[in-house]
Amino acid sequence: MVDTGGTSLRETRVDASVHLTAMTLAPDGSVWFGDASGTQLYHVDDGGTVTTVPLSGREQSNQAVFGYDVGSDHNIWLLTTGPMDGLIVRASTDGQQVTTFRLSFPLVSTWWRARMGTFG
């Protein structure tokens, strides 16, 4: 049997200073993704064009984002935790409408693992 198997990859890169932690697929086939800080979202369309979307009010984040999801309301939802509390963040796709829902408990081990970049 000839060894012809595998797959090839089409890659879209972000700046090397950004350390990505998680991504989610939108119903239109585009991808939302981001880093642990959650200060901005990245969006890449089918053509590979990346758009950066700063999140209003999250410029000074000390949380660790380890999950992104697209809601049926078309908002982007971020699951994040700091050392003292967990947060769920809802953001509009233009980054202008950002609402934070605070959890009453931290996800400390999750926080450390997100800092270590072991989430996907």
Place this chain on the structure above:
Amino acid sequence: MTPRAYPYSIAATADGSEWFTELFRNRVGKLDAAGHITEFALPRHWYWISTTKIVRGADGNAWVLAANNSNGESDLCGIDSTGHMHVVPLDGRFKGMSVAGDGNFVLLAEHSISWSTPVVPRSAKPEWTPASI
């Protein structure tokens, strides 16, 4: 289930079972509809906490992303309902994976997003026969 296996990622497959990775044991488990768990050793040497993601592929089978193999890169491992496996090496190191609407994989790396072409096993015959634990 093996003690301290640390089940981590889970996906429902076409046969109605749930497959999950065991992060600390380099194994996968199958939970069938009757509630029985069968565990299978994974075929290659993948480093600790490497099997971070399992998804249902376009073929209805479970696909594991092994983030870190002995070459410092990642592998895909397709697993059919009986535990037979194909390993497909990836060019790069990845930490996240989803399945796009066209059935191809979308992969997350430290500084990039990548889309795969359709995955072709290296052999029609599974590389790894099931070795249940």
